[in-house]
Amino acid sequence: MGNLLELQNISKVYSRGLVNAKANVALRDISLTLREDEPTILTVAGESGSGKTTLAMLLLGFIAPTTGQILYRGKNITMLEGKERLAYRREVQAVFQDPFAVFNPFYTVDHLLTVPIKRFKLARSKADARKRMDEALTAVGLRPEDVLGRFPHQLSGGQRQRINVARALLLKPKLLIADEPVSMVDASLRANILETLRNLQRDHGVSIIYITHDLTTAYHIAKSIIVLYRGAVMEAGDVDTVIKTPQHPYTKLLVDSIPWPNLDQRWGAEKIIARTTDDGGDGCRFRSRCPRAMDICNTSPPLFRIDGHHTAACYLYEQQPEIVPEKLSELLPV
Amino acid sequence: MLNSTLNDTTAKSSAALRPQARPDQSVLRVENLEVTYYTDAGRAKALDDVSFTLGAGQKLGMVGESGSGKSTLALAMMRMIKPPGRIEGGHAWVGDTDLMALDDDGMRKARLSKIAYIPQGAMNSLNPVTRIGNQMVDAIKAHVGRESRSAIEDRCAHALRSVDLDPGVFRMYAHELSGGMKQRVCIAIGILLQPQVIIADEPTSALDVVTQRQVMETIDRVQKEINAAVILIGHDMGLMAQFVDRVAVMYAGRLVEVSTVREMFTSPKHPYAQALISSLPNLDNKGVFQGIPGLAPSLLRLPSGCAFHPRCVHAMDICTTTRPETRTLASGRMVTCHLFNEEA
Numbered sequence: 079m080g081n082l083l084e085l086q087n088i089s090k091v092y093s094r095g096l097v098n099a100k101a102n103v104a105l106r107d108i109s110l111t112l113r114e115d116e117p118t119i120l121t122v123a124g125e126s127g128s129g130k131t132t133l134a135m136l137l138l139g140f141i142a143p144t145t146g147q148i149l150y151r152g153k154n155i156t157m158l159e160g161k162e163r164l165a166y167r168r169e170v171q172a173v174f175q176d177p178f179a180v181f182n183p184f185y186t187v188d189h190l191l192t193v194p195i196k197r198f199k200l201a202r203s204k205a206d207a208r209k210r211m212d213e214a215l216t217a218v219g220l221r222p223e224d225v226l227g228r229f230p231h232q233l234s235g236g237q238r239q240r241i242n243v244a245r246a247l248l249l250k251p252k253l254l255i256a257d258e259p260v261s262m263v264d265a266s267l268r269a270n271i272l273e274t275l276r277n278l279q280r281d282h283g284v285s286i287i288y289i290t291h292d293l294t295t296a297y298h299i300a301k302s303i304i305v306l307y308r309g310a311v312m313e314a315g316d317v318d319t320v321i322k323t324p325q326h327p328y329t330k331l332l333v334d335s336i337p338w339p340n341l342d343q344r345w346g347a348e349k350i351i352a353r354t355t356d357d358g359g360d361g362c363r364f365r366s367r368c369p370r371a372m373d374i375c376n377t378s379p380p381l382f383r384i385d386g387h388h389t390a391a392c393y394l395y396e397q398q399p400e401i402v403p404e405k406l407s408e409l410l411p412v
Numbered sequence: 413m414l415n416s417t418l419n420d421t422t423a424k425s426s427a428a429l430r431p432q433a434r435p436d437q438s439v440l441r442v443e444n445l446e447v448t449y450y451t452d453a454g455r456a457k458a459l460d461d462v463s464f465t466l467g468a469g470q471k472l473g474m475v476g477e478s479g480s481g482k483s484t485l486a487l488a489m490m491r492m493i494k495p496p497g498r499i500e501g502g503h504a505w506v507g508d509t510d511l512m513a514l515d516d517d518g519m520r521k522a523r524l525s526k527i528a529y530i531p532q533g534a535m536n537s538l539n540p541v542t543r544i545g546n547q548m549v550d551a552i553k554a555h556v557g558r559e560s561r562s563a564i565e566d567r568c569a570h571a572l573r574s575v576d577l578d579p580g581v582f583r584m585y586a587h588e589l590s591g592g593m594k595q596r597v598c599i600a601i602g603i604l605l606q607p608q609v610i611i612a613d614e615p616t617s618a619l620d621v622v623t624q625r626q627v628m629e630t631i632d633r634v635q636k637e638i639n640a641a642v643i644l645i646g647h648d649m650g651l652m653a654q655f656v657d658r659v660a661v662m663y664a665g666r667l668v669e670v671s672t673v674r675e676m677f678t679s680p681k682h683p684y685a686q687a688l689i690s691s692l693p694n695l696d697n698k699g700v701f702q703g704i705p706g707l708a709p710s711l712l713r714l715p716s717g718c719a720f721h722p723r724c725v726h727a728m729d730i731c732t733t734t735r736p737e738t739r740t741l742a743s744g745r746m747v748t749c750h751l752f753n754e755e756a
Binding site: 267 | 478591647649651654688695702708
């Protein structure tokens with residue numbers, strides 16, 4: 079089997095104003111390949127403004143890239159029509175951040191599940207539709223009789239978020255894009271939702287792109303990680319290696335700032351250099367905050383291979399072999 | 413260095429836990445605070461007999477699920493509960509003033525000068541159409557009778573500098589600042605009049621980890637500078653481990669356990685606290701997801717006896733019938749659970 083989704087040198091630039099338009103590079107030259115036969119969980123991590131939501135929107139086909147193209151089963155997604163477009167819409171599903179905002183308060187939660195069944199003609203009869211809904215809800219650890227027929231306000235945030243996952247599951251997707259799915263859920267329920275996502279990958283063969291700023295949950299759920307900063311890849315690789323031995327100064331700062339619930343693992347003392355609002359487009363995007371910035375950082379660093387499953391875009395690793403951005407996916411374990 | 417401060421506050425905090433022994437030491441004493449919301453669906457007791465004390469320079473973490481009453485507690489201490497909610501009884505002593513006994517005007521003066529509140533979601537709490545400076549000046553003018561314009565501006569500049577912001581922020585609007593900067597502006601406003609107690613309600617919930625660390629370090633520094641007592645409300649136990657001296661766990665409107673942060677993380681007493689601690693992710697248990705089974709109860713229909721008993725792994729017969737009382741253990745920890753009836 080081939081590639082399910084392929085990002086080829088994607089960039090996204092938002093420009094503002096007509097005269098003296100200010101360009102804001104949200105993503106810079108990202109390439110990524112997701113194979114159909116190897117379901118994986120890939121984390122895209124970064125702070126606000128790193129371009130992670132832009133990436134989700136691009137993958138879902140909500141916005142078009144400025145340069146580069148996105149291929150779904152070898153075809154550009156902007157060219158998809160008819161059946162193929164429907165198949166893409168069905169196979170690439172999303173779970174969004176806010177479990178409160180995606181429900182229409184006037185309908186019972188069944189609405190969220192019956193609409194896709196009708197739209198994609200998944201069921202032959204009402205009984206069949208009900209059976210599929212029950213199956214999907216059970217798969218995410220909900221009892222159908224507890225939630226069906228209820229209104230969104232009668233359910234907890236965790237239940238609602240799991241219904242969202244059930245809705246995605248109903249469509250038997252190949253790829254689930256989860257944009258901060260647990261950031262608005264209580265800590266005690268987070269574990270349940272993450273476990274649901276992991277089981278989805280393990281038992282149903284769904285690949286998941288887990289978008290987050292929370293490296294703690296990323297570490298627990300994902301196989302591989304891509305760290306973004308202001309639209310550029312800083313570091314990528316095996317999640318254990320990246321989080322336990324970060325190499326890029328930005329990842330070091332991120333990992334250093336994780337508040338681990340462990341008294342003997344203190345917050346680092348590494349000084350935080352405040353982010354300036356405007357630094358030029360060229361060069362390493364982290365250089366204005368980097369404690370180890372050098373002159374060469376004025377030119378964009380390529381990815382340097384640190385070892386088999388680990389790469390960083392930083393001139394500190396200049397002596398390591400360079401890899402072209404298109405090869406990034408080959409480094410990520412599945 | 414953090415560890416050493418932690419150790420000497422441990423000694424202090426166990427003394428402060430027994431208000432009757434050394435009442436003079438604590439700057440904040442909350443006694444039997446009760447808040448009820450009168451909704452169409454019935455009465456919801458959002459705060460049920462909450463008592464605790466806090467000494468100067470101490471940091472208390474207040475954790476619990478959404479709906480457990482954490483924010484209600486903060487609003488009750490600020491006397492900002494709105495109808496249909498009502499403060500039914502209790503006291504909140506800051507020094508020798510009982511906030512609950514003040515008249516409206518007195519309370520208005522006490523806010524910010526005795527007790528300050530840093531709200532959740534700073535981006536929404538600043539006025540978008542006035543400059544930051546005007547909002548700070550307003551706050552000072554409402555409390556300090558006559559002071560020259562330059563003296564007021566000096567105060568503001570000092571407050572901004574102490575939260576690591578450029579005094580130029582004084583002339584800016586909220587939309588010109590990043591999320592972390594707005595949150596620090598809120599902290600700057602909070603410390604303008606050097607309050608004795610600062611309540612920070614999830615001050616970093618919308619921020620990424622680096623900015624979060626920056627904001628928490630700011631709170632830590634200004635807190636030491638003015639030696640205020642800080643209550644940090646939140647559900648991120650990681651943040652609690654990094655920041656506070658003591659942790660209070662709330663469940664369904666009651667304080668179920670108050671312990672030092674080390675005791676809480678190494679040997680939690682209350683079954684809910686135990687479940688909370690074991691649900692935490694860390695570097696050693698990758699891929700283990702341990703949630704707390706069951707759902708938080710609705711305050712309108714609380715289970716009989718102990719509100720936690722339907723989810724509790726140690727539930728006994730007595731738990732379904734009798735409401736547990738809060739007991740102070742020999743170690744100074746407070747626990748509200750029948751398991752510790754004999755120990756007290």
